[in-house]
Amino acid sequence: MTLVLFNKPYDVLSQFTDAKSPTPRATLSDYIEMPSVYPAGRLDRDSEGLLLLTDDGRLQARIADPRFKIAKTYLVQVEGEPDEAALEQLRRGVTLNDGPTLPAQARRIDTPDLWPRDPPVRFRKSVPDCWIEVAIREGRNRQVRRMTAAVGHPTLRLVRWQVGEWSLGDLTPGQWREG
Known part of the structure; x- marks a missing residue:
């Protein structure tokens, strides 16, 4: 193997x-x-x-x-600064157009030490951003991006860090x- x-x-x-x-x-x-x-x-x-x-x-x-529910962990740069209520929504699961998601693990994290992205993420002085860590146990199309958008914080950069x-x-x- x-x-x-x-x-x-x-x-x-x-x-x-x-x-x-x-x-x-x-x-x-x-x-x-x-x-x-x-x-x-x-x-x-x-x-x-x-x-x-x-x-x-x-x-x-x-x-x-x-159905095997292997956790996939993502480092996610989002627009805005999600408060505890937004993170709690992710933890409970959010309803997307294809139905509710399973609960996720979600927490704010310090800016990770990652490689620069090419092209870089667009920067806007008037809109802050921050990083969160999100772990899910399902894998729908663009799921993490749709989840963060559903709680009012669109994804700017998404890095899968761990699978199981x-x-x-x-x-x-x-x-x-x-x-």
């Missing part, structure tokens, strides 16, 4: 090919040349951080399938290691 921990850069698709696009976009094949591994779950093109890849179908299903027992550690964008 092979398990790869990859720090997916911003603007990279969580797939190996992009045959349907008329303009080429960066994919996993630009970084990983390892036959027979596939992503266990997805990470949006505009999100960064930990993406697990494996050649073990059972492990891939366990990681990606929401696996963590990004010291991997820089585009780096990978076998785990």
